[in-house]
Amino acid sequence: MDWTLWVEWVIKSTIMVLILLTGFAYLTLYERRALARIQTRIGPNRAGPQGLLQPIADAVKLIFKEELTPAAADKVLFVIAPIMTVVPAMILAAVIPLGTQFTLPILNRTVTLHVASINVGILYLLAIASISVYGIVLAGWASSNKYALLGGIRSTAQMISYELTLGLCFVVAILLGNSMNLVDIVEAQKGMWFAVLQPVGALVFMVATLAEVNRAPFDMPEAEQELAAGYHSEYSGMKFALFFMAEYEKMIVISLIAATLFFGGYREFWFLKDTFLSVDRNWWLGPFYLLGKLVVLLFLMIWIRATWPRIRYDRLMMLGWKVLLPLSIAVVVLTAAGILLADQFGSIYLWTVPVLSIFAALVAVVLVNSSLRRRVAHA
Numbered sequence: 001m002d003w004t005l006w007v008e009w010v011i012k013s014t015i016m017v018l019i020l021l022t023g024f025a026y027l028t029l030y031e032r033r034a035l036a037r038i039q040t041r042i043g044p045n046r047a048g049p050q051g052l053l054q055p056i057a058d059a060v061k062l063i064f065k066e067e068l069t070p071a072a073a074d075k076v077l078f079v080i081a082p083i084m085t086v087v088p089a090m091i092l093a094a095v096i097p098l099g100t101q102f103t104l105p106i107l108n109r110t111v112t113l114h115v116a117s118i119n120v121g122i123l124y125l126l127a128i129a130s131i132s133v134y135g136i137v138l139a140g141w142a143s144s145n146k147y148a149l150l151g152g153i154r155s156t157a158q159m160i161s162y163e164l165t166l167g168l169c170f171v172v173a174i175l176l177g178n179s180m181n182l183v184d185i186v187e188a189q190k191g192m193w194f195a196v197l198q199p200v201g202a203l204v205f206m207v208a209t210l211a212e213v214n215r216a217p218f219d220m221p222e223a224e225q226e227l228a229a230g231y232h233s234e235y236s237g238m239k240f241a242l243f244f245m246a247e248y249e250k251m252i253v254i255s256l257i258a259a260t261l262f263f264g265g266y267r268e269f270w271f272l273k274d275t276f277l278s279v280d281r282n283w284w285l286g287p288f289y290l291l292g293k294l295v296v297l298l299f300l301m302i303w304i305r306a307t308w309p310r311i312r313y314d315r316l317m318m319l320g321w322k323v324l325l326p327l328s329i330a331v332v333v334l335t336a337a338g339i340l341l342a343d344q345f346g347s348i349y350l351w352t353v354p355v356l357s358i359f360a361a362l363v364a365v366v367l368v369n370s371s372l373r374r375r376v377a378h379a
Contacts, residue, residue, distance in 0.1 A: 004109070012115045016093055024248045025055035031302050038306040059241075067237035070144050077142035082235065082242035085135030088128045089249040095121040096256045097183050099266045099286030100279055113266070113286065114183070122170050122180040125257060126163075129212070132246065133159045136231050139243070143234040151230025154220050154313065161320040162211040168328035169205035172198050173261040175335050186265035190273055195262040197350065200357040201331045202262040204324055206300070209258065211320065213250040216305040220313050255297040259290060263297075266290045323368055330360045 029044060029051060036043030044051035069078060099113030118124060133156060140152020176194045177185035185194075195202040211218040232243045259265055266286035267279055279286045311319075338353035 004107075008111065009115065013094070016115055017090060020090055020093060020249050020252060023252050024245050025059065027248045027252060027298065028058065029055050030298065031305075034299060034302045035306050038303065062238060062241040062244075065237045067239060068234075070234050072144035073234065074142040074144070077138050078234075079239070081135045081139035081142055082239045082246070083135070084138065085132050086242045086246040086249065088132040088135075089246045089253060092125060092128050092253045093256065095124050095182055096253070096260055097186055097266060098290055100283045102283045113283075117181060117183050120180050121182040122174060126167055126170065129166075130159075130163060132250070135246070139235070140231040143231075145234050148231050148233045151233070155214065155231060158214070158218065158220055158316065158320075159212055161317060162208045162324070165204060165208040165320065165324045165328045166212060168325075168332050169201055169208060170261070171332050172201040172205075172335050175332070175339060182260055182265075186260055186267055189264045189267060190270065192270050193262065193264045197353055198262070198331065198335055198357060199354055200327070200361045201335065202258070203361075204328050204331065205258060205262065206297075208320075208324060208328075209254045210301065210304065211316070213247060213254055215247075215251070215301055217308040217310050218316060219310060220316055251298060251301060252294070255294050255301070256290070258297055259293040263293050264289075323364060327361065327364050331357055334360065 032054075033043040033051070035041075044054040047053040047057040069075065094115040095118060097112075097114040097117070101110055101112045103110050136155040136159075137152040140148040140150070140155075143149070173185055173194060174180055176197060177188040179185060179188070188194075210216075214220070232240055235243060264270070266289055267273075268277055268285065268289055272278055273280070276282070277285065279289070334356045335353050338350055338356070341349035341352060
């Protein structure tokens with residue numbers, strides 16, 4: 001194997017890690033300023049101009065904060081748990097394409113803007129994403145604290161439940177893109193974003209990802225009112241910082257995945273594909289398009305946290321098993337049927353996919369509403 005390929009991989013991996021670490025630090029500032037604006041507050045504005053040095057101040061505080069380990073804790077698992085939570089969040093980004101490719105004029109070498117492009121990129125994402133649940137479970141188990149253990153158990157049930165829905169949403173992107181390679185899926189959206197062809201699938205994916213990363217209103221594993229911070233109750237210092245880092249890095253990576261699967265990834269709006277603003281003409285626009293979509297999707301997560309209350313745990317599980325899972329199955333079936341109709345009778349029939357999917361979502365909303373009304377009547 002060419003040694004320059006190894007050098008390229010090392011450089012790309014280093015850049016990706018630096019992007020994620022910097023993104024994590026300033027996503028905390030972005031969230032705090034956005035929440036402050038939504039709730040008519042000021043937010044961080046003391047450390048540096050406009051509070052830009054606040055993430056550095058937070059990092060210094062956590063580095064010098066005393067770390068305590070419970071006497072009855074499993075010392076090895078107690079240290080491994082936060083590592084097992086943050087590492088999968090970082091290596092997920094290896095297969096996400098940040099742009100197309102460009103040619104180095106000096107070496108006459110073509111460089112792609114992703115660390116790795118594998119034919120089963122979707123399976124890679126599903127496999128690695130499922131590992132992070134072990135870190136949370138081990139944190140609860142190793143802490144020798146009943147509240148931390150309950151938080152870990154909650155997380156296990158929640159993440160496994162919503163991973164089924166998440167996997168079916170991945171199937172929707174595979175069907176529409178006719179590939180499990182993320183680069184191929186992005187290029188398949190040159191004519192139309194999959195969020196337009198399958199809006200219900202994109203919406204269900206975003207809801208499932210909120211539950212997968214334990215974000216409000218699905219932040220049950222760390223429900224501080226009843227669990228005293230949940231699975232990381234006994235963690236402090238840099239060990240707690242790793243859990244904190246994992247949550248925000250998951251937000252970044254999940255938003256990148258959502259943008260890649262349903263919102264065109266690094267590509268421009270489909271109606272700009274033949275203009276000067278097309279990625280095909282200017283490769284350097286790709287990362288900026290992806291960054292813009294990332295900022296918007298992250299803001300939606302922050303907005304939901306600021307406005308939606310935490311739902312009850314039984315309703316969380318009911319939403320996953322009785323609403324989102326059947327709806328995601330229906331979305332997969334309707335997508336496959338629409339693709340078959342388009343192949344047999346013409347591409348115009350592909351538009352049956354969004355129409356029938358929206359109808360299925362409306363039916364689900366009506367059924368849920370009638371079920372809630374019956375419960376209220378019986379109460």
